[in-house]
Amino acid sequence: MDEHREVADAVVTLCVHAGIAAADAICIAGLGHFSQGQDHNDAVNLLKSVDGNAARQLAALLHMKTRAGYGFDPVTPEQLKRATRAMDALIERAKA
Template sequence: MRLHQARAFLDAADLVGLEEDDLATDNVVAALSVLAGIAAADAACCAALGQRSRGQDHRQAIKLVEQAGADGKVMATALRRLLDVKDGAHYGMVYVTGEQAKAAFRNATKLVDGAGKLC
């Protein structure tokens, strides 16, 4: 279920990214990418380890994701980078740039692909 959600968030981010380039679009792409990455991290951890991080702080999941298969370290790095833009993307306090949105999408893709290998 979490992998399906991750793919849906990533697909939505891709669709939004096709819209005109503006600050709101970049924030939405980044926000959806963050949600995709978190869902994919949950899926990877459940598949590989039989558990997922359940704390309020999503950063607690980074160490767990590192242990999730051969791509664990790559996925952990991608998750860390996504979480670095989470507050700006979700709460709009700081606008996400186009480059940050593209990077967030790439990082979410790494997580979704990695989770897909495990599920």
């Protein structure tokens, strides 16, 4: 459990960044552009116009971003698993 606490927040943060990059690639492939604003909801909405499931995965990752990056409590093993799955789904979709 201590090992989980030491790395879980960092892993989730990396999952979020990888998911954002994959979402940008999906939008570029589908629309020719990606969201460049500060509001993550804009990115989710733009991605939704290309792929609703991918948008849900990105939203899930973004929901974990603040807790992983700035929260006092470490993310849970379940959240870590969810972040990894969401990132993997976005990366697989970006490869398609």
